[in-house]
Amino acid sequence: MTNQTPEQYFSPYSQIIPDFSAFCRKLSNPLPVHLRFNTLKATVNQTRLRLERRGLNLLPEKSVSIVFRAKNLTQPGHLIEFSLGHLHSQALSSVMSGLALGPKPGDVVLDLCAAPGGKTSLLAQLMENRGLIVANDRYPNRLIPLHSNLKRLGVTNTVTLCYPGQHFPKRLRFDRILVDVPCSAEGTLRGAANSNIRQPYQSGNKLPGLQRDLLLRAFDLLEPGGTLLYSTCTYNPDENESVVQSLLENRQAKVQPISLDLPHSPGLEQWKEITYDATIQQCWRIYPHQLDTVGFFLARVARES
Amino acid sequence: MLNKDHRLPSLASLRVQTVGLPLLRRIKAHLKPTSVALQLFGSHASKNIVSLEPEQLGDLAERKEIRGEFACSPGYVIVVTNSVIVGCALFLPGRLISQFPRHMFTDQTWNDLLQSKEKEKGLPR
Numbered sequence A: 001m002t003n004q005t006p007e008q009y010f011s012p013y014s015q016i017i018p019d020f021s022a023f024c025r026k027l028s029n030p031l032p033v034h035l036r037f038n039t040l041k042a043t044v045n046q047t048r049l050r051l052e053r054r055g056l057n058l059l060p061e062k063s064v065s066i067v068f069r070a071k072n073l074t075q076p077g078h079l080i081e082f083s084l085g086h087l088h089s090q091a092l093s094s095v096m097s098g099l100a101l102g103p104k105p106g107d108v109v110l111d112l113c114a115a116p117g118g119k120t121s122l123l124a125q126l127m128e129n130r131g132l133i134v135a136n137d138r139y140p141n142r143l144i145p146l147h148s149n150l151k152r153l154g155v156t157n158t159v160t161l162c163y164p165g166q167h168f169p170k171r172l173r174f175d176r177i178l179v180d181v182p183c184s185a186e187g188t189l190r191g192a193a194n195s196n197i198r199q200p201y202q203s204g205n206k207l208p209g210l211q212r213d214l215l216l217r218a219f220d221l222l223e224p225g226g227t228l229l230y231s232t233c234t235y236n237p238d239e240n241e242s243v244v245q246s247l248l249e250n251r252q253a254k255v256q257p258i259s260l261d262l263p264h265s266p267g268l269e270q271w272k273e274i275t276y277d278a279t280i281q282q283c284w285r286i287y288p289h290q291l292d293t294v295g296f297f298l299a300r301v302a303r304e305s
Numbered sequence B: 001m002l003n004k005d006h007r008l009p010s011l012a013s014l015r016v017q018t019v020g021l022p023l024l025r026r027i028k029a030h031l032k033p034t035s036v037a038l039q040l041f042g043s044h045a046s047k048n049i050v051s052l053e054p055e056q057l058g059d060l061a062e063r064k065e066i067r068g069e070f071a072c073s074p075g076y077v078i079v080v081t082n083s084v085i086v087g088c089a090l091f092l093p094g095r096l097i098s099q100f101p102r103h104m105f106t107d108q109t110w111n112d113l114l115q116s117k118e119k120e121k122g123l124p125r
């Protein structure tokens, strides 16, 4: 634990986060438990009925029919529906990144930083287990939970690979690519009882270079006309808008609007001395006081035909 | 199970770790369906289905084997509880032997099973 309160820890962002004091207040509440119902194995209604009959209090999430918030549940991993792969415990914002990419059945999709596979299995669900997903992660030990999640959730259309994403071979081109990069994970920080916050598990400083390389390589792996989704669970503009800006400066990439109907803030116009390309405002910043989930950043980018 | 796509041959030149989902495992001279394959495709089966009460399923998972006669022929069978496909077991006359993956169940899952009183008609799709 650091000795910092949310106000202290996030003070560098006080000018960019709207209603900064509401944001800090929200961080003293625990993260809500969200369940994604896995329609590869059971219908939403079947799973919902089973859980509700056992007394679970489920609140549907507006506009995302496969996600429910479980009010009186602390250990979703112990549910029988979890063991049977009828559901996965996954933050709403994490589900949103898969929805924002919007793969279709039959697409050829790359998940460049895939482990432990929450989003890979969501992509398979959206693709109805058709087409092909190439799920890659740099670290062999991270493939173990990836494989076990894919198996439990009944994903049949996925092959797994273990390359450093920034050097992923250019022999195959993809219709859609998810670039869910390693990040400082500030969006997962919530206050403990004393409202001090945990230390992020990685320092943000070394990450932007890697994130830039991963995004550039992902863009180069897109089919003309293809789309990628860059996401992080951090608020740090150096890991978000600046990375997208660097792609725009180096490639013929086009930021696209995200067509979901959920509360968010636009991408930044400016950070420190950098003024970003105006299209970056079409990116989404997800803040917990606007949508009660892990803080996220989403950028949808197209490669023109 | 992959769709035909002109790009697929390029995949062969990459170092692939796993492909798809294991549907069958070879056990000596036999092919055993995996529990996850049955959970996905078992709803198409019309025979070799064993329906267990939650308590019986608990015994099967805990003791790995339960005694009893079930209306099916010897061999691998689909285990169903409360209309939900749980996985695979081996039926030999008078014996049902668990083939569930290890660590599939926790104490909480048993509570869930015992609490669920629903009786839905038909198997999940």
Ligand SMILES: C[S@@+](CC[C@H](N)C(=O)[O-])C[C@H]1O[C@@H](n2cnc3c(N)ncnc32)[C@H](O)[C@@H]1O
Pocket: A094, A112, A113, A114, A115, A116, A117, A118, A119, A120, A136, A137, A138, A139, A142, A163, A164, A165, A166, A180, A181, A182, A183, A210
């Ligand atoms: C934010 S996590 C991905 C979470 C995952 N998409 C999910 O939804 O379950 C980032 C992942 O990137 C992996 N990673 C780190 N460096 C990488 C690299 N250079 N190339 C590919 N993957 C990398 C990490 O092992 C980690 O699993």
